[in-house]
Amino acid sequence: MFIQEQIANARRRIKNIEENPRPEYMKCNKLLYEIELEEWLELEENWKAGKPFAMLSGAGRLTRPLGFEACNLSGWGDRVRDPQKYRNMAVSKFGFPDHTCDRTMPPVALYLNGEVPIPRLISCMHSPCGPEGMWAPMSIAKYMGIPFFELLRLEKGKDKGDKSVRFVAEQLAELIEFAEATVPGIKYDEDKLIESLAMDQQAAPYLRDLYELRKKVPCPVSSQDAARLGLRPGGDCNPKGMQYLKLYHEEAHERAAKGIGGVKEEKLRIAWTSTFNYGRGTMDLLTKKGVSLVWFNNGTGPQRYCAGDRDPYETERDYGRKLTPLEEIATYHNYNTWGHGADEWIDPLIKICRDLKVDALVDFQQVGCIVTRGFNKITADRVTKELGIPVLALEGREHFMTEGEKTIMYQRLEEFLDLCIANKN
Numbered sequence: 133m134f135i136q137e138q139i140a141n142a143r144r145r146i147k148n149i150e151e152n153p154r155p156e157y158m159k160c161n162k163l164l165y166e167i168e169l170e171e172w173l174e175l176e177e178n179w180k181a182g183k184p185f186a187m188l189s190g191a192g193r194l195t196r197p198l199g200f201e202a203c204n205l206s207g208w209g210d211r212v213r214d215p216q217k218y219r220n221m222a223v224s225k226f227g228f229p230d231h232t233c234d235r236t237m238p239p240v241a242l243y244l245n246g247e248v249p250i251p252r253l254i255s256c257m258h259s260p261c262g263p264e265g266m267w268a269p270m271s272i273a274k275y276m277g278i279p280f281f282e283l284l285r286l287e288k289g290k291d292k293g294d295k296s297v298r299f300v301a302e303q304l305a306e307l308i309e310f311a312e313a314t315v316p317g318i319k320y321d322e323d324k325l326i327e328s329l330a331m332d333q334q335a336a337p338y339l340r341d342l343y344e345l346r347k348k349v350p351c352p353v354s355s356q357d358a359a360r361l362g363l364r365p366g367g368d369c370n371p372k373g374m375q376y377l378k379l380y381h382e383e384a385h386e387r388a389a390k391g392i393g394g395v396k397e398e399k400l401r402i403a404w405t406s407t408f409n410y411g412r413g414t415m416d417l418l419t420k421k422g423v424s425l426v427w428f429n430n431g432t433g434p435q436r437y438c439a440g441d442r443d444p445y446e447t448e449r450d451y452g453r454k455l456t457p458l459e460e461i462a463t464y465h466n467y468n469t470w471g472h473g474a475d476e477w478i479d480p481l482i483k484i485c486r487d488l489k490v491d492a493l494v495d496f497q498q499v500g501c502i503v504t505r506g507f508n509k510i511t512a513d514r515v516t517k518e519l520g521i522p523v524l525a526l527e528g529r530e531h532f533m534t535e536g537e538k539t540i541m542y543q544r545l546e547e548f549l550d551l552c553i554a555n556k557n
């Protein structure tokens with residue numbers, strides 16, 4: 133079963149690090165997997181104890197303050213060992229569409245198959261990613277008869293300021309009322325939300341400094357670590373997540389001072405957008421070729437690491453007043469550039485590529501991703517024109533690739549990297 137598999141995975145990883153440490157990876161990875169292991173064990177225990185779980189898509193920060201345990205959607209789906217089994221189940225047994233992205237179908241079946249705790253409440257928010265942000269949580273709620281709350285946003289581009297933050301915060305307050313009225317024993321504790329927001333503020337200078345560190349040649353951050361976005365494992369309020377971030381930061385500085393990079397000899401620096409295929413294949417290829425992936429461009433990357441004009445840690449400056457805790461979490465959607473127009477998606481990418489001395493961009497085109505499909509040509513045109521660097525449009529899937537498809541994908545990637553390295557020399 134899924135949770136037992138995750139527990140076994142985390143244990144295997146910890147043992148592997150202890151027995152075969154790899155110099156290109158950070159030593160603090162051990163703590164990362166220990167935190168993960170603790171989380172899975174706690175989840176299993178809470179499930180057995182009958183604690184209430186919730187899937188608050190679009191309002192995840194309210195999970196703990198409301199007294200729920202968290203159910204994850206795609207994050208868990210990404211980890212299933214046999215995605216094909218779950219996809220088949222979702223498509224054949226429950227009639228879900230076959231053509232959505234790989235991230236969406238496995239987690240739906242994971243819930244419908246009863247392998248993870250059944251949420252007592254589900255919410256979703258209108259978002260550019262319909263499959264993950266709306267359809268999947270809505271479907272689970274509908275199929276399983278779970279109370280459901282829908283959050284709306286103002287139409288994109290109309291207003292990203294005060295009006296939109298108030299609009300979302302009012303609905304979050306309604307969601308709290310709904311949860312308290314619907315699930316017995318649920319009571320909102322705002323202090324917990326304030327505590328988690330304070331932890332964000334504590335984490336911000338470390339993330340900003342890590343961004344500065346990535347400018348170093350060789351880049352002290354490994355490709356795998358650059359692809360991890362948040363660097364605060366264990367949830368918003370877990371002090372161990374902060375401990376990990378501080379250790380990570382310290383170690384990255386030590387590596388930078390000694391000139392140690394994420395790869396043995398850095399021959400090329402690339403940025404990667406917008407999703408990945410899973411498994412070790414890509415990372416192993418980058419390591420073999422001496423390629424540092426210094427930036428993974430994702431909707432929440434710029435806001436965490438290097439926000440410019442609009443900064444989620446400076447909301448008082450941006451909104452001209454002190455926001456309430458609910459308004460603070462409502463701002464997330466205004467700073468997240470995922471699925472926004474080219475100005476918000478490509479402008480930061482161009483600035484970041486310049487900052488981090490990126491030599492080439494890999495634009496990963498996930499089959500079935502309705503959000504990023506429209507950007508591809510505009511991204512390639514602008515990056516090539518404004519930065520003069522090559523762009524590879526690499527089609528692939530996260531899970532469902534045949535061995536033949538994988539071979540072709542890696543071949544294309546390898547040829548591109550070889551060409552870029554040859555041109556750089």
Ligand code: SF4
Nearest residue numbers: 233261264501502503
């Ligand atoms: S790959 Fe695209 S469609 Fe799929 S979850 Fe991510 S953003 Fe949504």
